[in-house]
Amino acid sequence: MPLTIGLKGQAEALVTEQNTAAAVGSGSLPVFATPMMVALMEQAAVNALVGQLEEGQGTVGTHMDVSHDSATPVGLKVWAQAELTAVDGRALTFAVTASDEAGPIGKGIHTRFVIQNEKFMAKANGKAGK
Numbered sequence: 001m002p003l004t005i006g007l008k009g010q011a012e013a014l015v016t017e018q019n020t021a022a023a024v025g026s027g028s029l030p031v032f033a034t035p036m037m038v039a040l041m042e043q044a045a046v047n048a049l050v051g052q053l054e055e056g057q058g059t060v061g062t063h064m065d066v067s068h069d070s071a072t073p074v075g076l077k078v079w080a081q082a083e084l085t086a087v088d089g090r091a092l093t094f095a096v097t098a099s100d101e102a103g104p105i106g107k108g109i110h111t112r113f114v115i116q117n118e119k120f121m122a123k124a125n126g127k128a129g130k
Contacts, residue, residue, distance in 0.1 A: 002087075003049070003052055003084060003087050003092065004052075004084070005084055005085060005086070005087065006083065006084060007048045007049065007052065007083070007084040008048055008081065008082065008083050008084075009043075009044045009045060009046065009047030009048030009049070009050070009081070009082045010044050010047060010079055010080065010081050010082075011040050011041075011043035011044040011047055011079065011080050012040075012077060012078065012079035012080075013036070013040055013077070013078055013079075014075075014076075014077055014078075015031075015032045015072050015073065015074050015075060015076050015077075015078055015100075016074060017030065017074060019032060019033055019036040020032065020033055020074065021033040021034070024036065029071075030073070030074055031071040031072055031073055031074075032071070032072035032073075032076075032078055032100070032105070034068045037066070037068055037078070037080070037098050037105065037106050038064055038066060040078065040079070040080040040098060041064070041066065041080040041082060041096040041097075041098060041106075041108070041110055042061050042064070042110065042112075043080065044079075044080040044081055044082035044094075044096060045059075045061070045082035045084075045092075045094045045096065045110050045112055046059065046112075047082070048082050048083070048084055048094070049084075049092075053114065056116055056117055056118065057114055057115065057116060057117065058114075058115055058117045058120070059092065059112040059113060059114055059115065060112060060113055060115055060120070061110065061111070061112050062091075062111050062112065062113050063109075063110070063111040064108065064109075064110050064111075065108050065109045065110075066096065066106055066107065066108025066109075066110075067106055067107060067108060068098075068105065068106045069104065069105060069106055069107070070100070070102075070103070070104065070105040070106075071105075072100040072102075072105055076100045076101050076102070077100065077101055078098060078099070078100045078105065079098070079099055079100075080096060080097065080098045080099075081096070081097050081098075081099075082094040082095070082096045082110065083095050083096075090113050090114040090115075091111060091112075091113055092111065092112045092113070092114065093109060093110070093111055094109070094110045094111075094112070095107075095108075095109060096108050096109065096110045
């Protein structure tokens with residue numbers, strides 16, 4: 001199925017003690033962790049592709065180039081948006097943004113590759129001798 005430039009996805013989360021920099025080890029303060037923002041951006045990109053891939057296909061993230069520009073304290077809602085901006089064979093490029101209830105908190109570019117799920121897992125499991 002051909003993928004269309006402009007596909008959009010969103011993901012959201014509540015900032016809790018469990019997804020702070022202090023909890024995940026990316027810092028010492030109780031604010032939304034950068035790795036968690038990146039994961040939310042990836043989730044938004046995955047959500048943009050729901051219903052768009054062929055049977056047995058999936059995507060994997062391969063590159064993320066983002067800035068985390070504003071801290072978010074515990075208790076606020078955060079969300080990420082992803083928009084498909086380029087398709088080059090199996091490579092998909094997304095513009096990603098993240099915001100909280102006070103405004104933008106991050107932005108960047110995310111690349112994913114379309115894969116065949118079974119083939120990908122066989123190769124990955126081969127590393128462990130499975």
